[in-house]
Amino acid sequence: MPEVTTILGPFQPALQVLATHAAAQQCAVWVVGGTLRDALVGRPIHDVDLAVDGDATALARAAADALGAAFVPLDEERAVTRVVLAGGAVLDFARLRAPTLAADLLARDFSANALAAPLRPDGSVGPLIDHVGGAAAIAAGVLHMCSPATFADDPLRILRATRLASQLGWTLDPSLDAALRAAAPRIAAISAERVRDELLALLATRWSAPWLRYLDRAGVLAVLLPELGPTHGETQPIIHFLDVWEHTLEAICCGEWVLAQLADDARPAPPSPPADRADPYPPAFFNHPVAARSHPGLRAELQWAGQVLAHMQQPLPGQHSRIGLWKLALLLHDIAKPATRADKPDGGVSFHGHQDIGADMARRICQRLRLSRAEVEYVHTVVRGHMRPGQLNDLGEITPRAAYRFFRDLDPAAADTLLHSLADHLATRGPKLSPPHWAMHLAWTDAMLGFHWDGAREQQKRAPLVDGHTLMRELNVSAGPQVGELLEAIREAYAAGEISSSDDALALARRLQA
Structure with a gap:
């Protein structure tokens, strides 16, 4: 397993400054969560998640001032703040959500996100702290719950589980699959904004279709998008x-x-989501188009790709x-x-x-x-x-x-x-x-x-044949919808190759006005 300090190398100068201020404020700081997960699977690191035993907001503000970075409060009640470094990299600070680090990690969603590594006084990162088998889950590519209360504590984790599995190409632990299906109705209690962000993040992944099928069979889509219900079983033309x-x-x-x-x-398709028994169209069906399976040499090539x-x-x-x-x-x-x-x-x-x-x-x-x-x-x-x-x-x-x-x-x-x-x-x-x-x-x-x-459309935008002021002057008309309609007619005729000069444009406008 790679050294975390090596992986976080680009953040080292900022972490050194942070460590100095943490020592001055007598705060313990750990790198946690998705940062360590992504580091261990080799994904690019654009932000560092930090848990703080102490005043996380004060520490983040001090670090931002020292680094000449932007300080952004995210959740004052929970002491969640963000420091945006030059170049756009991010340090996210949060106060421990439990009395101890161990309790904080156990309250997280999935074992792969329940890792921590201490920030040392010199800004390096210490060895992994792993109370729930997160490193083994990462190595196996399997998403596990941290506790049976994972979905009850935050039903948005229903969508997050599928989004993470799709992004990472992982499978779901059977107990997580069962708990997710049982918790599906709870997703109705989540705010539209939180649902939106997770749903669109899932849709942005390379293989979202199999996971949409999984959410369909799990009863989640029926809660989120009931308007899709009538499309089930709706037959179509031959x-x-x-x-x-x-x-x-x-x-x-x-x-x-x-x-x-x-x-x-x-890239080959990753492992498929869990399937229902006797499903004629299980999630794996939607890994690869039927047309491409039927015609193995089929391609989609465009000059303008x-x-x-x-x-x-x-x-x-x-x-x-x-x-x-x-x-x-x-x-x-x-x-x-x-x-x-x-x-x-x-x-x-x-x-x-x-x-x-x-x-x-x-x-x-x-x-x-x-x-x-x-x-x-x-x-x-x-x-x-x-x-x-x-x-x-x-x-x-x-x-x-x-x-x-x-x-x-x-x-x-x-x-x-x-x-x-x-x-x-x-x-x-x-x-x-x-x-x-x-x-x-x-x-x-x-x-x-x-x-x-x-290039034709861009050239047309840069050099219009006539403008509105010219039309109003030459045709003796006032500003209003008519001018806009004439300009659009000129643009269309120009695009069609029917006119090519200002004189042509004015002549067309006069004919249309007559």
Whole structure:
């Protein structure tokens, strides 16, 4: 097992300063929790969790002043504070939550998070303190409870367990699995904000689909997202091979596979979550797309892969991963199918308008989860627009005007919606997928992304043919909606290649005004 002091080397100068102030204040300090867990499994360390036997707030403030760092109170009642170092690294301070360190560790959630190592006077870190077998759990890759009261003490740990297992590629101890299922109804007592953060963190992981299936079978999703209930068993047209709910999970699985393909990420799937007996679609089913299993050589390659991956890393206003929000949209994209079902005389079925009604349902769910306004509108846009790529593709050759309107209407989620369409295609067809049709869909997506990223739109933004003041002066009109409508018509005609100069733009505006 690696030396903790070596792993925390980049934090050593700050820890030395901290040790000096801890000695002056006669405080005992330990590095604890997720920092040690991540260090021992080899994950990058961006923050150090510290437990303090003493005045944690005063110690954090003194360290921040000495280091020229920012001091951020997080929870005054529990003496939880943060020190943000130059460069963005973080020291998180918390007062012991029990009379002794041993009692504090035993009250934590999982054994892998119940490790401690003392901060020595010279700033180095001493040997591990492990009262509940955390080091062995880390070595085995198994999540264990610290005590039978783990989920009763904080039901949010139900989601945290699945998020950690998905992030780390671990399995659940059988006793934890049983306790989690028994505690599932308790998740209703947790605040929307805490649920939101853990759910989106789970969705941001590489293999979230199997864990969503596990949460479904454990009864957790029924409490958190009851609107998904009617999708279970909802049959679909013959083009599909799964019902609405299983299709939804398969779409998330396919979305994860597409992103991995674009990133050349060929990691094998980790161990699967626990499965119910006789489940025809256990969590392991959603480790790898059925279409890819049916066609072993299937690939998802795009000319614009680098730009797509960079785009998916761009944050929206708010604190959550764009990928997590994108997969939330996948989770909700067909939520209104049961409400819009229409059975046809010939035995067929349709779901006309499910994207619009579903978008409104998704908006209400996102608002309930206390997402930021921009995040709510992002999910709403992807759900509302998820049928548009297929409809546009069915029209044949892409016209510049149609492409312009697509990116205008779905901004800032247009590229995300194109990715959604790829995932939906795979999840719909599954074993019936036509590889040539898949290749054509990829080529069409590349062409659409090329319109978006080949520089034409950015050039258009930098050098508009006319501005609002020019229109008002030349057409003798006042400021108002009409000016905005004319400017949009000019931008669209420019994108379509129908005009190319200021004179053309003014002539078009005069024709439209007439």
